[in-house]
Amino acid sequence: MVSAGLADALAQGLVTGGIIAAGALGLSLVYSIAGVPNFAHGDMITVGAYLVLALNNPGELALVPNLVALPFAVAAVVGIGVAGAFGSAYEFAVFRRFRGKDADLITMVIVSLGLALILRNLVLFLVGSKNVTYDTPSGVNLNVDLYLTGNGLAVELTRRVRGSLQTIDAWGYGWPALVAVVALAVLAGYAVYRWRRGDAGFDEVHFVDPRIWGVAGFAVAFAALAFALRGGALDAANAAYSTRVGVSRKYGLILAVMLATMFCINYVLKRTKTGRAMRATADDQSLARIRGVDIDRVQLVVWVLAAVLAAVAGALLGWYSSSLNPNMGFSLLLPVFAAVIVGGIDSPYGAALGGLLVGVSMDVGVYLLPTEFATYRTAIAFVILVVVLLVKPEGLWGDA
Amino acid sequence: MALSDFLVSLLTVVGIYTLFGLGLNVKYGFTGLVDFGHVLYFMIGAYVTVVVAMPSGAADYAGIGGFALPELLSALPLGGLLGWLVAIAVAMVAAALLSLLVGVPTLRLREDYLAITALGVATILHSVVNDEEWLFNGPFGVREVYQPLSGVFPLSLGGFALNLVVFGLPSVLALGYVAYRVARYVRPISRDAALLTVAGVVLTIAGFGVTTLGGAPLVAAGAAVIAAGVYVVARGVRTAGGFGRPLALFAALVFALWYFVFPAVTDSPAAVVVNLVWLFDPTTGANGAVTYSRFVLLLTGAFVLLAYLWCERTVNSPYGRVLRAIREDEDVPEALGKPTFKYKVHSMMFGSALAAAAGGLWATHIGFIDPGQFTSSITFFAFTAVIIGGTANNKGVILGTAVFWTLRTGTRFLDDYFPAEYATQLAALRVMLIGTLLIVILYYRSEGLLGEQTYDTGIGLGGESSD
Numbered sequence: 090m091v092s093a094g095l096a097d098a099l100a101q102g103l104v105t106g107g108i109i110a111a112g113a114l115g116l117s118l119v120y121s122i123a124g125v126p127n128f129a130h131g132d133m134i135t136v137g138a139y140l141v142l143a144l145n146n147p148g149e150l151a152l153v154p155n156l157v158a159l160p161f162a163v164a165a166v167v168g169i170g171v172a173g174a175f176g177s178a179y180e181f182a183v184f185r186r187f188r189g190k191d192a193d194l195i196t197m198v199i200v201s202l203g204l205a206l207i208l209r210n211l212v213l214f215l216v217g218s219k220n221v222t223y224d225t226p227s228g229v230n231l232n233v234d235l236y237l238t239g240n241g242l243a244v245e246l247t248r249r250v251r252g253s254l255q256t257i258d259a260w261g262y263g264w265p266a267l268v269a270v271v272a273l274a275v276l277a278g279y280a281v282y283r284w285r286r287g288d289a290g291f292d293e294v295h296f297v298d299p300r301i302w303g304v305a306g307f308a309v310a311f312a313a314l315a316f317a318l319r320g321g322a323l324d325a326a327n328a329a330y331s332t333r334v335g336v337s338r339k340y341g342l343i344l345a346v347m348l349a350t351m352f353c354i355n356y357v358l359k360r361t362k363t364g365r366a367m368r369a370t371a372d373d374q375s376l377a378r379i380r381g382v383d384i385d386r387v388q389l390v391v392w393v394l395a396a397v398l399a400a401v402a403g404a405l406l407g408w409y410s411s412s413l414n415p416n417m418g419f420s421l422l423l424p425v426f427a428a429v430i431v432g433g434i435d436s437p438y439g440a441a442l443g444g445l446l447v448g449v450s451m452d453v454g455v456y457l458l459p460t461e462f463a464t465y466r467t468a469i470a471f472v473i474l475v476v477v478l479l480v481k482p483e484g485l486w487g488d489a
Numbered sequence: 490m491a492l493s494d495f496l497v498s499l500l501t502v503v504g505i506y507t508l509f510g511l512g513l514n515v516k517y518g519f520t521g522l523v524d525f526g527h528v529l530y531f532m533i534g535a536y537v538t539v540v541v542a543m544p545s546g547a548a549d550y551a552g553i554g555g556f557a558l559p560e561l562l563s564a565l566p567l568g569g570l571l572g573w574l575v576a577i578a579v580a581m582v583a584a585a586l587l588s589l590l591v592g593v594p595t596l597r598l599r600e601d602y603l604a605i606t607a608l609g610v611a612t613i614l615h616s617v618v619n620d621e622e623w624l625f626n627g628p629f630g631v632r633e634v635y636q637p638l639s640g641v642f643p644l645s646l647g648g649f650a651l652n653l654v655v656f657g658l659p660s661v662l663a664l665g666y667v668a669y670r671v672a673r674y675v676r677p678i679s680r681d682a683a684l685l686t687v688a689g690v691v692l693t694i695a696g697f698g699v700t701t702l703g704g705a706p707l708v709a710a711g712a713a714v715i716a717a718g719v720y721v722v723a724r725g726v727r728t729a730g731g732f733g734r735p736l737a738l739f740a741a742l743v744f745a746l747w748y749f750v751f752p753a754v755t756d757s758p759a760a761v762v763v764n765l766v767w768l769f770d771p772t773t774g775a776n777g778a779v780t781y782s783r784f785v786l787l788l789t790g791a792f793v794l795l796a797y798l799w800c801e802r803t804v805n806s807p808y809g810r811v812l813r814a815i816r817e818d819e820d821v822p823e824a825l826g827k828p829t830f831k832y833k834v835h836s837m838m839f840g841s842a843l844a845a846a847a848g849g850l851w852a853t854h855i856g857f858i859d860p861g862q863f864t865s866s867i868t869f870f871a872f873t874a875v876i877i878g879g880t881a882n883n884k885g886v887i888l889g890t891a892v893f894w895t896l897r898t899g900t901r902f903l904d905d906y907f908p909a910e911y912a913t914q915l916a917a918l919r920v921m922l923i924g925t926l927l928i929v930i931l932y933y934r935s936e937g938l939l940g941e942q943t944y945d946t947g948i949g950l951g952g953e954s955s956d
Binding site: 126128183186187190192194195196198199200202203204205206207209210211213214217218423426430464465467468471474475478479482 | 521523525594595598599600601602604605606608609610612613616617620866869872873876913914916917918920921923924925927928931932935
């Protein structure tokens with residue numbers, strides 16, 4: 090009997106972590122550049138998710154006109170764009186005014202709280218409190234079963250068709266092949282890391298961090314080697330250890346979207362003039378102003394980006410969990426804050442990594458704890474938050 | 490339900506949340522601690538009071554508790570009340586100790602970190618109370634709420650006339666005193682502003698009257714008339730050169746119309762008398778009586794008065810000066826050798842204990858508690874109320890809470906005129922308005938209605954020190 094184990098929890102955690110990372114990326118931009126500890130960020134996630142829903146499946150919503158029903162992908166792109174317009178509205182209607190009055194940190198916290206109340210109840214007002222879902226094509230769910238046998242590692246691809254499990258494909262790796270795959274992939278990753286590390290200097294910033302290059306090189310080499318060295322099917326009847334990992338196209342797409350989003354943000358921050366202005370503003374606002382940076386414009390871009398990222402997280406979360414409700418974003422606020430603080434509030438890269446860390450810890454933690462603790466998933470994020478605040482308040486990657 | 494019953498229940502709610510807000514004001518207003526988890530201590534207060542006072546083996550209850558304090562002390566005179574008071578004291582101590590546990594690791598953090606950590610603690614402990622049935626019965630809540638002296642009420646002293654005089658006279662005097670204070674405050678208003686305000690009241694009330702007749706055209710027309718009324722009041726505010734007097738006049742007139750004039754017109758002149766002697770309910774029993782809900786109001790009032798005096802004494806003492814100094818700039822009292830961290834922990838414990846007392850009263854008032862009553866919105870409402878009234882102003886907390894809950898409860902009347910399926914929508918709309926109000930007040934009048942209060946600084950006018 091194969092059952093889901095630690096590997097499956099890890100895969101789930103990566104997807105959760107990707108979603109949290111999108112939210113955390115936006116929150117950390119607002120936190121470091123606009124200087125607002127934005128308690129409305131969770132509700133910006135909700136608003137983004139529902140904007141996509143209004144275009145994709147408007148029949149579910151009470152007070153929203155039933156105009157168009159776009160396919161999910163199109164609706165997501167358009168909805169996320171509209172969310173960006175909402176972001177500029179938050180900046181113009183609220184935060185620019187308070188910045189003009191030199192509001193202190195506590196005032197900003199409470200203002201964002203007021204905005205959070207408005208947004209959450211706007212959603213509640215327009216759509217009611219029932220759970221709704223996106224109208225998406227049903228995905229294909231595969232199980233990857235791994236067996237550790239005396240002769241090596243056996244892999245089986247299975248899938249559930251009308252209640253019964255069917256084996257699609259099966260192959261295996263002998264012990265030498267397995268060792269070769271892992272060793273060569275690690276070697277390839279390290280080689281890529283060394284190669285990319287060389288050309289950094291004081292005036293030359295890495296577009297992509299060499300460590301990320303290394304991880305990417307490892308992943309590509311691992312996949313290629315695993316494909317090239319696969320052998321015939323092994324007998325898995327007397328496996329010493331077996332585990333099942335559930336995968337689907339949905340998970341892959343969510344991770345791909347996340348990687349693309351992070352790449353785009355990286356591009357904006359490092360290769361565009363606005364991005365340079367944003368980083369300068371985060372560093373020292375008055376110095377940036379003296380050097381001719383248009384602070385108002387930078388802040389506008391930041392709020393639009395934050396709302397877009399929040400909407401990405403919201404749409405992905407609604408798709409991943411197949412349900413939307415007006416509290417979905419607020420209940421994600423704590424993990425998102427944890428991710429930002431774990432990463433160090435000044436560092437968007439840290440926030441993305443922190444998101445992955447928090448997501449993986451939440452899912453793996455729930456797997457490791459007894460089942461009656463499953464309701465305390467958020468508590469795990471909170472424990473991480475408090476430990477980091479107490480031990481290393483500047484975050485794990487404070488000045489990355 | 491008579492209007493006086495409604496007024497009593499509204500005043501009780503206002504009193505309980507005033508107590509809660511005074512606790513928040515100690516933390517946020519005077520010490521600058523942004524505790525977004527304040528509702529946690531309200532919840533702990535309610536639960537601890539209830540389970541400590543509850544007899545053991547209550548039906549449908551699987552949690553801990555059942556110490557039956559009131560029964561243990563029943564041999565003493567007023568033992569039930571005493572036992573209940575001890576339960577409240579236990580709840581206050583429990584909340585203070587819990588806030589000590591929460592505060593020691595978190596109070597060294599920056600204010601934004603403190604806000605998110607406090608919100609996190611409250612969220613997680615709320616889900617613990619909701620999910621663990623062995624603790625406080627989980628989502629099913631507690632129905633066995635001890636109500637002190639509930640056997641004595643309805644209280645009647647004998648003849649109807651005697652009751653009317655003994656209980657009615659204080660009620661009339663209290664109303665008269667409030668009317669006198671409002672009149673004293675409003676009197677210097679200019680004639681034009683007063684006329685504009687009165688016209689605004691007439692328009693607004695007429696607009697509501699038209700709206701309630703129903704039908705889309707009349708609702709639209711009524712809304713237009715209400716808007717005109719609000720505009721006229723705004724003109725009055727501009728003419729008066731300040732918003733305090735016109736708005737006080739507006740509120741007083743609306744209250745008088747709603748509470749005295751309409752019952753007289755739609756019901757009978759007797760209804761006016763019933764409303765006037767609000768502390769006395771002539772319809773209960775043969776000779777009329779003071780009902781239990783009125784007793785809870787008096788009890789709440791006593792608690793609020795004590796807490797108010799206690800807070801005033803604290804903030805005006807040298808101790809309170811240190812708290813305010815911490816709020817302004819923590820480095821200064823630190824440099825003067827004050828152990829600021831200790832002061833912050835004290836402030837946290839003091840504020841939490843007040844919130845716990847409010848929780849105990851809330852349980853007694855409602856008679857049934859479950860985790861759904863203690864969501865984090867309660868904290869946010871208290872922040873709004875404190876900011877409306879004026880941060881770091883104890884009188885402002887009372888005024889702000891009264892304004893907030895009157896607006897929130899008063900607009901509930903509107904629900905009657907809409908189909909029931911829109912109840913969620915209307916509730917959401919109300920909270921949206923609260924959020925907007927919060928932002929607007931912070932922008933246009935960040936000091937609130939009353940502004941920061943003046944303190945006894947310990948330095949006399951001549952410059953000599955008095956302590």
